[in-house]
Amino acid sequence: MPLPIPLTFLVDLLTLFGLFAIVSMSLNLEFGYAGIPNFGKLLAVAGGAFFVGAIPGRVIAYLLNVPTELDFFRNNLEVVSSINQVLASNPIISVCYLLASLAGAALAGAALGYVASYPGIRLRGDYLAMTLLAMAEVLRVVGDNWEPFIGGSLGVRIPDPFRSVSGEYRPLYVALTILGVTAAIFVYLELVSRSPLGRTLRAIRDEELSARVYGKDVDRLRIKTLVVGCAIAAIGGALYSFLTASVSARDFNRVTHTFWPWVMVIVGGAGNNLGAIVGAGIFVTLRKLITFYKSYFEVFVPFDVVWLEYMLLGLALILVLLYRSEGLMPERPTKTLKYEDIAKAIARIKPKEKT
Amino acid sequence: MRRQGRIGLSLLLVKDAVIFSSLLMMLSAGLTLTYMTTRVPNFAHGDFATLNVYASLALVRLFNISPYLGTIPAFMLGGVVALVLYLAVLKPLMDRGANYVTLMIATIAYDMILISLINISADYLNRVHKLITRLFQLRGFDVEVFGQPGLFVIAPILAFAMITSLYFFLNKTKFGVAMRAAIENPSLAEVVGININLTYAISWFISGGLAGVVGVLMPLYMTCNPDIGIRLLISIFAASILGGLSNIYGAFLGGAVIGLAEVLGTGYLSMSLGPWIVPYRPVIPLIIMMLTLLFAPRGLAGINWKRLMGKVG
Numbered sequence: 001m002p003l004p005i006p007l008t009f010l011v012d013l014l015t016l017f018g019l020f021a022i023v024s025m026s027l028n029l030e031f032g033y034a035g036i037p038n039f040g041k042l043l044a045v046a047g048g049a050f051f052v053g054a055i056p057g058r059v060i061a062y063l064l065n066v067p068t069e070l071d072f073f074r075n076n077l078e079v080v081s082s083i084n085q086v087l088a089s090n091p092i093i094s095v096c097y098l099l100a101s102l103a104g105a106a107l108a109g110a111a112l113g114y115v116a117s118y119p120g121i122r123l124r125g126d127y128l129a130m131t132l133l134a135m136a137e138v139l140r141v142v143g144d145n146w147e148p149f150i151g152g153s154l155g156v157r158i159p160d161p162f163r164s165v166s167g168e169y170r171p172l173y174v175a176l177t178i179l180g181v182t183a184a185i186f187v188y189l190e191l192v193s194r195s196p197l198g199r200t201l202r203a204i205r206d207e208e209l210s211a212r213v214y215g216k217d218v219d220r221l222r223i224k225t226l227v228v229g230c231a232i233a234a235i236g237g238a239l240y241s242f243l244t245a246s247v248s249a250r251d252f253n254r255v256t257h258t259f260w261p262w263v264m265v266i267v268g269g270a271g272n273n274l275g276a277i278v279g280a281g282i283f284v285t286l287r288k289l290i291t292f293y294k295s296y297f298e299v300f301v302p303f304d305v306v307w308l309e310y311m312l313l314g315l316a317l318i319l320v321l322l323y324r325s326e327g328l329m330p331e332r333p334t335k336t337l338k339y340e341d342i343a344k345a346i347a348r349i350k351p352k353e354k355t
Numbered sequence: 356m357r358r359q360g361r362i363g364l365s366l367l368l369v370k371d372a373v374i375f376s377s378l379l380m381m382l383s384a385g386l387t388l389t390y391m392t393t394r395v396p397n398f399a400h401g402d403f404a405t406l407n408v409y410a411s412l413a414l415v416r417l418f419n420i421s422p423y424l425g426t427i428p429a430f431m432l433g434g435v436v437a438l439v440l441y442l443a444v445l446k447p448l449m450d451r452g453a454n455y456v457t458l459m460i461a462t463i464a465y466d467m468i469l470i471s472l473i474n475i476s477a478d479y480l481n482r483v484h485k486l487i488t489r490l491f492q493l494r495g496f497d498v499e500v501f502g503q504p505g506l507f508v509i510a511p512i513l514a515f516a517m518i519t520s521l522y523f524f525l526n527k528t529k530f531g532v533a534m535r536a537a538i539e540n541p542s543l544a545e546v547v548g549i550n551i552n553l554t555y556a557i558s559w560f561i562s563g564g565l566a567g568v569v570g571v572l573m574p575l576y577m578t579c580n581p582d583i584g585i586r587l588l589i590s591i592f593a594a595s596i597l598g599g600l601s602n603i604y605g606a607f608l609g610g611a612v613i614g615l616a617e618v619l620g621t622g623y624l625s626m627s628l629g630p631w632i633v634p635y636r637p638v639i640p641l642i643i644m645m646l647t648l649l650f651a652p653r654g655l656a657g658i659n660w661k662r663l664m665g666k667v668g
Contacts, residue, residue: 142635142638314471
């Protein structure tokens with residue numbers, strides 16, 4: 001039974017929302033909490049996607065004894081379809097493959113984050129932003145041109161871990177998986193932001209010198225933030241590849257995976273995980289609606305309506321910056337312990353002092 | 356015979372390199388000028404030029420006018436586009452005490468609007484006037500000077516003229532001196548009665564104007580596409596950073612170095628290693644840029660050459 005149209009629209013919307021929410025939350029951790037202007041978000045997202053395109057397919061082909069004379073890239077279709085047959089009949093292998101790939105992508109992202117932290121602890125402000133932008137661009141150019149890696153500009157098909165669910169229900173399954181990951185990351189980041197670590201990051205962001213004076217190891221925390229942020233963003237990139245069951249460097253560029261996440265974080269409200277999510281939600285809904293109604297407009301104007309979307313986004317962003325610079329959901333004051341808890345803690349300490 | 360072919364190829368490369376460097380010099384000087392005043396790396400700078408690429412296409416194909424005659428209107432158009440960014444977006448934000456990230460995001464937002472306008476005009480020219488607007492060039496419409504392609508002669512002259520006129524403007528005119536004062540110490544300049552806002556606005560206008568001139572000439576030399584500004588931006592940033600981001604003449608020098616390194620580097624590497632290296636061209640400015648930022652963050656202008664020479668010699 002095919003899914004009704006409004007439902008497919010919703011499923012598409014939620015899938016895209018989940019993917020962008022992951023990336024914007026990771027940016028929020030780096031910029032909103034730690035104050036690192038990561039204009040190279042593309043680096044980690046593309047890193048995760050490129051990893052999934054290059055490594056897991058080859059590994060699983062080796063494990064499943066696909067004839068070794070078939071090269072993963074040159075005989076891409078044959079290899080992938082023979083793997084897909086196995087995956088379709090064996091959900092357990094599919095799930096293992098998915099989880100292992102995501103873990104691998106996160107590790108690759110973490111490694112890229114560590115590389116990014118080299119300028120990340122040495123440069124500040126706009127200089128850092130431009131360096132990270134340049135690093136991301138190098139990775140993109142390599143992915144776009146080095147064929148043995150992920151097929152150059154042609155891209156590469158990858159084994160589909162969602163094969164075990166047939167036809168019409170695949171998108172639903174993908175959407176639920178992505179939303180599950182998004183929710184898990186949201187919970188993790190919320191916990192981080194309420195922990196002493198989260199408060200320290202904000203302290204560094206607001207007044208680095210004071211944080212140093214209080215003995216906080218600013219450099220180590222910046223490295224940590226970039227490593228974790230990039231790992232999360234890489235998971236987002238990997239999930240995007242599984243959604244389409246292919247990887248192409250052409251899908252990743254500065255505008256879609258660096259600037260748009262920035263738009264989401266700024267519009268939603270930096271320094272607030274919920275803000276990053278709301279920003280992603282608004283952005284994705286707007287885009288989806290424009291694409292949905294595109295065909296109605298197309299008749300009247302002599303240009304592609306997609307471009308109106310860019311103008312709308314630009315204008316909206318400028319208006320938000322001018323009139324609501326803290327975003328739709330501003331940063332909330334740091335949650336501290338309740339008075340009763342503090343009183344209990346004091347009560348616990350006091351008897352000790354008497355003895 | 357083969358040797359001659361190589362020399363011919365080298366000459367072509369050198370011509371390419373000279374044209375590209377000249378255009379890059381003007382672009383990076385503009386970017387540096389705005390960075391000096393407003394302290395924001397302008398992400399929309401490449402698209403000030405791209406907008407004029409399409410103006411140039413319309414000029415040549417619809418009205419049959421040479422792009423060289425379009426340089427003055429292009430200067431105006433680019434200038435006005437930049438001025439709007441400063442007056443309508445950046446100035447109000449700065450008045451509200453926005454930090455550099457907000458300003459950077461604002462230039463990106465403005466760039467999105469420009470991208471939209473560029474693509475809309477490309478689509479319009481394509482669908483209504485049936486012109487090729489993606490991956491096009493207008494080499495056939497260039498004039499010939501001394502048997503050479505006109506741009507090979509005119510672009511360096513133009514770049515040189517821009518340097519000298521900027522030098523005279525900034526050093527010999529009263530307004531130019533006021534502008535330098537406003538850049539170096541805004542509050543002190545304000546105390547002695549210099550209209551800082553006006554000087555900043557003028558520098559944005561000049562910056563956009565330079566980009567506009569480059570844009571109108573660009574299709575005479577390279578294959579243009581609506582995303583060319585976004586691609587060029589990396590080279591522009593690299594050139595400006597190499598120049599130190601605080602010195603216009605440094606930016607001219609940076610533009611020359613990056614332009615030559617990009618074209619000659621790719622050319623000679625592809626001759627010796629094979630043509631597969633050509634698509635990696637953007638990596639060259641990126642590497643130069645990263646090395647500059649990590650090891651000489653103040654660029655060529657910030658290096659103490661005397662000390663360095665003393666150490667070496």
